[in-house]
Amino acid sequence: xxxxxxxxTATLCGVEAVPVDVEVDVxxxxxxxxxxxxxxxxxxxxxxRVRSAIRASGYEVPNxxxxxxxxxxxxxxxxxxxxxxxxxxxxxxTGQLPAAAFESVLAVGELSLLGRLRAVPGLxxxxxxxxxxxxxxxxxxxxxxxxxxxxKVLPLELLSELKAGLPSPAQRxxxxxxxxxxxxxxxxxxxxxxxxxxxxxxxxxxxNVLLVGPPGGGKTMLARRLATILPPLTEEERVExxxxxSVSGLPxxxxxxxxxxFRAPHHSASIAGLVGGGSPVRPGEVSLAHQGVLFLDExxxxxxxxxxxxxxxxxxxxxxxxxxxxxLNFPARFTLVGAANPCPCGHLGDRNKACTCAPxxxxxxxxxxxxxxxxxxxxxxxxERPDASKITSCEGGPTSNSLHASVCEARERSxxxxxxxxxxxxxxxxxxxxxxxxxxxxxxxxxxxxHLSGRGITRVLRVARTIADLDQEGRVHEGHLAEALSYRQAxxx
Amino acid sequence: xxxxxxxxELGQPxxxxxxxxxxxxxxxxxxxxxxxxxxPALGVIGxxxxxxxxxxxxxxxxxxxxxxxxxxxxxGAIGCDQAAHKAALAANGRTVAVLAGGADVPYPRGSHAxxxxxxxxxxxxxxxxxGTEPRRWAFRTRNRIIAALSGMLLVVEAALPSGTFSTxxxxxxxxxxxxxxxxxxxxxxxxxxxxLLCQGAYPICDISDLRGHLEQAIGPLARQADEPNLIxxxxxxxxxxxxxxxxxxxxxxxFRLSMDIVEVARRVSALEVAGLVVRxxxxxxGSVAPGx
Numbered sequence: 001x002x003x004x005x006x007x008x009t010a011t012l013c014g015v016e017a018v019p020v021d022v023e024v025d026v027x028x029x030x031x032x033x034x035x036x037x038x039x040x041x042x043x044x045x046x047x048x049r050v051r052s053a054i055r056a057s058g059y060e061v062p063n064x065x066x067x068x069x070x071x072x073x074x075x076x077x078x079x080x081x082x083x084x085x086x087x088x089x090x091x092x093x094t095g096q097l098p099a100a101a102f103e104s105v106l107a108v109g110e111l112s113l114l115g116r117l118r119a120v121p122g123l124x125x126x127x128x129x130x131x132x133x134x135x136x137x138x139x140x141x142x143x144x145x146x147x148x149x150x151x152k153v154l155p156l157e158l159l160s161e162l163k164a165g166l167p168s169p170a171q172r173x174x175x176x177x178x179x180x181x182x183x184x185x186x187x188x189x190x191x192x193x194x195x196x197x198x199x200x201x202x203x204x205x206x207x208n209v210l211l212v213g214p215p216g217g218g219k220t221m222l223a224r225r226l227a228t229i230l231p232p233l234t235e236e237e238r239v240e241x242x243x244x245x246s247v248s249g250l251p252x253x254x255x256x257x258x259x260x261x262f263r264a265p266h267h268s269a270s271i272a273g274l275v276g277g278g279s280p281v282r283p284g285e286v287s288l289a290h291q292g293v294l295f296l297d298e299x300x301x302x303x304x305x306x307x308x309x310x311x312x313x314x315x316x317x318x319x320x321x322x323x324x325x326x327x328l329n330f331p332a333r334f335t336l337v338g339a340a341n342p343c344p345c346g347h348l349g350d351r352n353k354a355c356t357c358a359p360x361x362x363x364x365x366x367x368x369x370x371x372x373x374x375x376x377x378x379x380x381x382x383x384e385r386p387d388a389s390k391i392t393s394c395e396g397g398p399t400s401n402s403l404h405a406s407v408c409e410a411r412e413r414s415x416x417x418x419x420x421x422x423x424x425x426x427x428x429x430x431x432x433x434x435x436x437x438x439x440x441x442x443x444x445x446x447x448x449x450x451h452l453s454g455r456g457i458t459r460v461l462r463v464a465r466t467i468a469d470l471d472q473e474g475r476v477h478e479g480h481l482a483e484a485l486s487y488r489q490a491x492x493x
Numbered sequence: 494x495x496x497x498x499x500x501x502e503l504g505q506p507x508x509x510x511x512x513x514x515x516x517x518x519x520x521x522x523x524x525x526x527x528x529x530x531x532x533p534a535l536g537v538i539g540x541x542x543x544x545x546x547x548x549x550x551x552x553x554x555x556x557x558x559x560x561x562x563x564x565x566x567x568x569g570a571i572g573c574d575q576a577a578h579k580a581a582l583a584a585n586g587r588t589v590a591v592l593a594g595g596a597d598v599p600y601p602r603g604s605h606a607x608x609x610x611x612x613x614x615x616x617x618x619x620x621x622x623x624g625t626e627p628r629r630w631a632f633r634t635r636n637r638i639i640a641a642l643s644g645m646l647l648v649v650e651a652a653l654p655s656g657t658f659s660t661x662x663x664x665x666x667x668x669x670x671x672x673x674x675x676x677x678x679x680x681x682x683x684x685x686x687x688x689l690l691c692q693g694a695y696p697i698c699d700i701s702d703l704r705g706h707l708e709q710a711i712g713p714l715a716r717q718a719d720e721p722n723l724i725x726x727x728x729x730x731x732x733x734x735x736x737x738x739x740x741x742x743x744x745x746x747x748f749r750l751s752m753d754i755v756e757v758a759r760r761v762s763a764l765e766v767a768g769l770v771v772r773x774x775x776x777x778x779g780s781v782a783p784g785x
Contacts, residue, residue, distance in 0.1 A: 193754045194744060212776075342775070349742075349775030354681055359541050359571055360601060362774070382776040384744060446766040482762035483755060486743075 001062040002027055003093035008106050009085040010129045011070075011077045014281055014321075014328035015247050017125040019106075019133060021071045022082065024089030029065030035086075037070030040078050040280075049080075049111045050087045057115035057160035059096050066090065076325060078280045081120040084109035084138070087159060101166050105154070106130040107138040115159040121249035124242055127151050136169065144242065146173045147256045149235070184225050186403055190394035191386045195222050198381035198487060199337075200403055203229050204410035205466030208314070208336040208376055210299070210369075210489070213383030214350040219339035222383065223295050224262070226337060228400035231408045232258040233291055240331055241291040244283050261292030263334075267301040275309045275319050276330050286313045289334035299338035300368040307373055310336070314376045336377065340369070350385065378459050379487040410469035425458050433465050433476040442478045446485055460484045497525050497612055498597070498623075515641035515667040519620030523596045526612030530587045533711045534564035535703075536643030536669075538636075538660050539573025539650040544682050544740060545771045547650025549782035550674045551576040553721055554647055557700050559586020562715025563707060564615065566591065566642045568635065569608060571601055573649050578611060584718075587615040589642065593635040594627030595619055633659050640664035644711035647697060648673045651685030661689055670710050672697040677739040699723050725783050732760045733780065736770050740779030 004025040010017035033047045054061050068086055070077050085107045091097040108126045110118040117140040127148050130137035139145065141155030153170045161167060186196055195211060195218075202209040203226060211219040233241060233255065241261055242252035255261060265274060265285040276284035286294060296302060313319045313332035321328045342348040343362040348355040357365075417432055418424055424432055435443065447457055461476070463484035468476045501508045501522045509531040512518050524531075535558045539547045551573040555565045559581035567574040569590035581588035590611050592600055596619040599605040608617050620638060621631065636656065640646060640663035648671065651657035664671050673694040676683020690696055697703050700720040708714065728734055735746055743761055747754040761778050764770045770778045 191744070193747075194758065197755055349773075349777065355542075355775070382742070384742065384776075442763070442766065449766045449768060478763065479759045482759040482766070485766065486758045486762040 001064045001094055003095060005089045005092040005099060005102075007085040007089045007092075007102060008104070008133075008135065009082060009108050010106065010126055011075065011081070012079060012122045012125060012247055012280065013075070013325075015122075015125060015243050015283060015287075015330055017122060017129040018075060019129060020075070020077060022085040022089050023069040023071060024086065024093045025067045025069070026062055026064050026090070026093045027067075031063050031065060033066045033068075035068045035070070037068075037073050038076045039070060039082070040076065042080050043070070043077050043082050046080065046083045046086050046111075049083050049113060050090065052113040053083070053111040053115040053159055054087055054090065056113060057158065058163075059091055059159075060094070061090070062094050076280070079120055079122075080110035080118075081108040081122075081126070083111040084117065084156075084159075087111060088162070091162070097162055102138075104135050105138045105166070106133065106135045109138075109140045109156065111159060117156050117158070122247035124148065124239070124246035124252065127153070128239075128243065138166065141170065143173070144246065144252050144256050146170050148239065184228050185400045186225050186228065187396045187399040189218065189222065189225070189397050191397070192218060192222060192383065193397065195381050195383050196397060196403070198379050199223075199226050200229060200407055200470060201463065201466050201487075202226065202335060202337065202379055203231070203403075203407045204470055205378075205414070205462065206335050207378035207463060207466065208338075209379045209381065210338040210340060210374075210377045211381060211383045212340050212342050214348075214353070214385050215341060215346045217383040217385040219383045220297055223297070223337045223339055224264075225400065226293055226295075227260065227262040229403040229407050230260045230293065231404075231411045233260055237291045244287045244290050244331065248283055248288060250288070261289055262295065263289040263292065264295040264297060267296070267298050269302070269306065271303075271306050271309050274306050275313060275332075276321055276328075279323075281321055281323055281325070281328050283330045284319065286310065286319060286332040286334060287330040290331045291333060292335070293337055294334045295337045295339075297339045299340045300365055304368065304370065307368075307370060311372055311376070314373075338369070338377065342366070342382075349382070352385070374489055375455065377489065378463050380489040381487055406470060409472070410466065413469045413472070414466070424462075429458060429461050429465070433461055433468075434474065435476055439476060439478045439481060443481055446481065450485070450488065456488075460488070463487060499524050499528050501528065509642060511644065512638070512641045515637070517637065518641065519638060521622075522618055522620060523623060524616045524618035525596050526616035527587070527614055528616060530564050530589050530615040531618070531642065532564055533644035534566040534589060534642055535707060535711070536566045536639050536646040536660070536664070537573070537577035538567055538639065538646065538648055538657050539577075539686075540652055540655060540657065540682065541570050541572035541574070542652070542682075543572035543576070543650055544680075544773055545779045545781050546676065546740070547573050547674075547682065548576045550649040552580040553723055553782050554649065554674070554697070554700070554703055555588075556580035556584045556586075557718055557721060558703065558707065559588065560584040560716075560718035561704075561707075562586070562718075563711060564589055566639055568592075568632075568639055569600070569604060569611075569617070571604070575604065575607060577649075578607060581615075582610055589615050590617045591635055591638045591642065592617060592619045592627065593621075593631040595621050595623045595625040597623050598626060600627045632656060636660040637663040637667075640669060641667050643669055645669060645706055646671045647703065648686050648689055648694070650674065650676060650682055651689070652681050653684040653688060655685040657685060658689075661694070670695060670706055672703065672706055674698075679739050721783075723782055725780065730760075730764070732757060733764055733769055736761075736764070736778055737780040740773055740777040742777050746778075 136152035245252040317333040343357040347353040464480040467480040555577035565581040566589040646664040671694040747757045
């Protein structure tokens with residue numbers, strides 16, 4: 001038996017599926033089955049799965065020398081997605097399948113020993129590569145793949161189905177409208193008007209927030225409800241966010257329906273877990289929170305090194321990791337929501353319990369988050385513990401639905417103003433704020449009073465602009481500026 | 494800095510008289526700066542975890558006393574103590590810091606620059622030999638020196654319990670008059686000072702109160718100094734008026750005045766920009782003395 005055939009596939013490199021050619025050569029010699037081209041252990045094991053799957057599907061494995069080469073050679077190949085292309089290559093090379101059918105198809109999928117296809121992580125990344133190279137994607141059937149616009153998916157369940165030719169393309173499914181989690185709602189919250197206001201501002205303007213307050217004040221509860229008022233993802237944002245989840249092997253259906261991701265890593269998270277790392281390199285929490293919310297509960301308890309790692313992604317909206325394999329970029333445009341106790345004992349400013357911390361200790365605790373990171377947090381708000389009487393006679397605040405509506409309206413206003421969606425700065429920002437002389441005077445007075453730096457003034461203006469949007473006002477008034485100033489971190493400007 | 498150091502043993506002629514006559518005077522007084530500043534002084538003490546109320550009171554009274562030629566003695570701690578030292582320096586007056594460690598060991602951390610400034614005209618003193626690190630117990634014994642060096646002691650703000658009480662006790666033992674700035678009856682911060690008032694300390698509500706007691710306890714003022722007006726002018730602003738009665742959080746103000754919380758937050762923030770209120774580190778806002 002002699003023959004050779006090349007099947008197109010791809011391997012994951014960060015959030016990208018890099019095209020790989022699977023060259024299968026069947027020739028005379030001592031019977032063997034070798035895979036070359038920097039395969040990792042999972043790729044090596046494809047030999048056994050492919051052999052069994054081919055037999056179980058009613059084909060034959062030739063008793064010959066089989067060499068599989070994965071090109072380009074220097075690129076490391078990971079994962080079990082090579083099973084299907086290797087099997088197809090072998091079957092075409094031995095004349096058991098027609099060559100013409102697979103000339104321009106991107107094939108990926110893991111095989112079971114019985115010849116059934118299994119999903120692999122990163123199907124969306126493979127789908128995007130197939131789109132880019134203009135080929136249909138032959139892959140295990142997946143609901144999220146069919147939501148990618150313009151992609152031709154050929155869903156395959158059994159290897160034996162190929163006897164009848166390529167499967168017919170799957171119908172594109174319109175993503176169902178976003179369903180928010182109805183178990184959480186802001187109307188469950190008693191009081192806390194100021195925090196809810198701050199979270200609405202954060203949701204409308206994408207500002208980073210820090211909630212400071214005594215334990216039991218409801219910081220975590222409030223932060224989790226932020227997810228219910230975020231504006232829905234746009235088409236483009238959905239794919240970006242779903243891609244990260246897909247390559248991490250996490251479900252992406254909700255994101256494709258428009259629900260923004262909400263990630264809440266524990267404070268013991270490692271740097272690799274937060275910003276990405278490992279081998280092969282996987283996206284970290286900041287990238288899983290892409291286009292969504294990264295919630296850091298007990299923020300001062302995170303390692304200082306981990307926290308400082310957040311600075312670059314917060315500035316650049318992406319993470320660049322440099323490893324021996326090369327340089328990888330992960331998207332990381334997220335809204336940071338932090339929660340912190342005001343001091344180690346937690347009771348500074350608590351009406352019911354006196355703080356037992358020495359003044360110096362409080363300063364050191366608050367400094368743990370670090371000036372440069374605090375500089376990127378626009379909104380700091382105190383979350384007070386409500387009185388027991390308020391809890392028992394709770395009337396309930398605004399519902400998530402009404403807040404969500406005003407957030408969406410505010411965001412539309414800001415998008416109408418500047419189509420780029422980028423945070424403006426400098427003269428562009430001043431122009432958008434359209435300050436009256438009185439407001440301008442107030443801004444100057446506040447800059448003097450609080451010793452605001454240029455960056456500090458920009459931050460106040462941005463928040464004030466968002467507040468004005470929430471109030472459905474075209475101009476930024478003194479009241480908006482004053483409110484924005486009240487969300488300033490004490491001492492840090 | 495070495496040439497500014499001095500050591501005075503008990504019994505030497507330049508040992509401060511008011512200290513040698515007090516119960517349990519230190520055997521040796523180690524100091525840096527100007528030993529002539531160790532004359533009967535106004536002691537100004539208060540909480541480390543001070544509110545703007547205590548800080549303002551310390552500033553106003555210490556500033557005026559220093560301008561009038563009285564030495565201001567305190568403990569160099571953050572909060573009220575440092576406010577008193579700084580106000581005295583700002584009024585070009587003399588001030589003395591009594592430390593719980595060696596006089597050459599700056600404490601608390603970060604007060605290095607302030608202590609150095611104090612030594613220019615005033616002095617930093619201690620009963621502990623050079624290089625001694627401050628110990629917990631030493632703060633209480635240090636307080637007796639503050640009390641003894643003072644002709645009169647002024648407590649600007651003290652919670653309950655408080656180290657300030659020990660200083661007041663030492664002052665009474667040493668037969669010094671004790672004045673107290675009354676505070677709000679609603680907060681923790683002034684419970685100690687109000688308790689001292691109940692126990693018979695003199696209430697000090699304005700500069701002329703302080704002046705009368707100082708002239709009696711120490712002697713006439715060396716020079717005339719402008720007496721600052723401590724009373725804020727009346728205001729139509731109900732948020733400002735409420736904050737002048739006691740420090741409150743925005744949600745408390747909103748509740749008490751039946752106002753919208755966002756409106757209160759904006760109002761308070763505008764008052765802050767105008768310099769009429771300041772934010773406490775615990776999140777409350779409080780009014781400050783006029784001209785601060």
